[in-house]
Amino acid sequence: MNRTPLVLLTGFLGAGKTTMLNTLLATPEFRDTAVVINEAGDVGLDHLLVEQGSDSITMLEGGCLCCRAKGALAPALANLMRRTRDESLPPFKRVVVETSGLSDPAPLLEGLITDAYFNRFFELAGVVTAIDARAFAATADRHPEARMQVALADRLLLTKTDLATSGEIRKVQQALTNLNPHARQHLVQPGMATMSAFWPQALDLPRALARPNMICSPEPAAIASASLVFEGAIEPDALEAWLDHTINLLGPMLLRMKAILNVADTTRPTVLHAVQGLLHRPLDLKAWPNGDRQNRVVLIGRDVEEQILMDALARLSTIARAPIQKFAKVSHQS
Numbered sequence: 509m510n511r512t513p514l515v516l517l518t519g520f521l522g523a524g525k526t527t528m529l530n531t532l533l534a535t536p537e538f539r540d541t542a543v544v545i546n547e548a549g550d551v552g553l554d555h556l557l558v559e560q561g562s563d564s565i566t567m568l569e570g571g572c573l574c575c576r577a578k579g580a581l582a583p584a585l586a587n588l589m590r591r592t593r594d595e596s597l598p599p600f601k602r603v604v605v606e607t608s609g610l611s612d613p614a615p616l617l618e619g620l621i622t623d624a625y626f627n628r629f630f631e632l633a634g635v636v637t638a639i640d641a642r643a644f645a646a647t648a649d650r651h652p653e654a655r656m657q658v659a660l661a662d663r664l665l666l667t668k669t670d671l672a673t674s675g676e677i678r679k680v681q682q683a684l685t686n687l688n689p690h691a692r693q694h695l696v697q698p699g700m701a702t703m704s705a706f707w708p709q710a711l712d713l714p715r716a717l718a719r720p721n722m723i724c725s726p727e728p729a730a731i732a733s734a735s736l737v738f739e740g741a742i743e744p745d746a747l748e749a750w751l752d753h754t755i756n757l758l759g760p761m762l763l764r765m766k767a768i769l770n771v772a773d774t775t776r777p778t779v780l781h782a783v784q785g786l787l788h789r790p791l792d793l794k795a796w797p798n799g800d801r802q803n804r805v806v807l808i809g810r811d812v813e814e815q816i817l818m819d820a821l822a823r824l825s826t827i828a829r830a831p832i833q834k835f836a837k838v839s840h841q842s
């Protein structure tokens with residue numbers, strides 16, 4: 509029986525994994541791809557941000573796949589297979605698993621290659637790591653999991669090359685070569701990811717797994733996340749003031765913000781991303797996921813009290829017109 513090839517897509521928080529997947533899923537070569545997404549926060553947004561082929565997207569919430577949700581991947585894959593058998597899902601030829609930005613891929617790889625179910629139906633095609641060309645130098649200094657994502661990669665795809673100078677890109681490429689001389693590096697122009705750049709040709713798994721220090725989430729207690737779902741339209745001016753205040757308040761402690769927002773007098777959902785203090789240009793989704801017009805916001809911080817993240821979210825919900833807070837969650841990576 510032919511086994512289905514599977515790629516692990518890693519990359520630090522905000523490196524551009526979901527954006528790249530969206531580009532790829534819109535290409536004919538990538539049709540027939542099932543996607544499994546794992547997120548660090550308790551309320552996942554990425555499955556709502558992937559606009560193509562939503563039927564074949566599976567969400568794994570409840571923490572980083574490399575530790576808390578470690579055993580969840582094989583059942584999710586089994587579920588995909590079952591759904592193709594009962595024809596609730598079209599057949600797929602390959603699988604991409606997007607790991608949370610905080611995942612150390614080593615325990616995940618080890619878990620997969622020793623899993624009997626996985627080995628019967630799937631084969632690991634490789635590890636692809638998205639690298640934020642602008643932020644990588646600082647990220648690699650501070651976050652061992654980001655270095656591990658590079659060390660275990662078969663392909664390193666440099667994103668946000670439009671935000672970095674050619675000198676910065678050369679420096680990042682050299683740093684990547686130092687960390688992993690075996691991985692192929694590709695520069696990805698925004699919206700131009702291709703199957704040939706993305707999909708690894710062959711995996712040298714023993715080399716990848718021979719790396720030292722494969723520990724799960726090196727400094728787990730330092731990461732906190734909070735998320736909130738609430739109703740009500742938000743005035744653009746009030747939103748801008750909240751963003752200014754929150755980004756200044758949290759500074760480098762803010763690793764990641766992701767939000768789908770109901771901005772007053774707009775029909776489409778507004779998507780906001782901040783990555784390590786840099787707010788990206790807002791995007792629109794074509795339509796409201798689930799049609800519910802609910803605001804969904806996730807904050808992930810390092811060395812910050814959970815309560816501070818919660819307070820920031822609570823402030824945002826109070827500037828929405830007629831807010832009805834649906835639920836709020838706080839979690840510590842453990």
Ligand SMILES: Nc1nc2c(ncn2[C@@H]2O[C@H](COP(=O)(O)OP(=O)(O)OP(=O)(O)O)[C@@H](O)[C@H]2O)c(=O)[nH]1
Nearest residue numbers: 520521522523524525526527609667668698781788
């Ligand atoms: N300028 C520019 N922005 C990009 C590029 N790729 C991604 N972005 C932006 O970076 C932000 C984060 O992108 P995502 O694709 O959500 O990153 P991610 O790796 O999935 O993030 P996590 O789910 O937090 O791990 C978004 O605002 C994207 O629009 C790029 O090549 N150039």
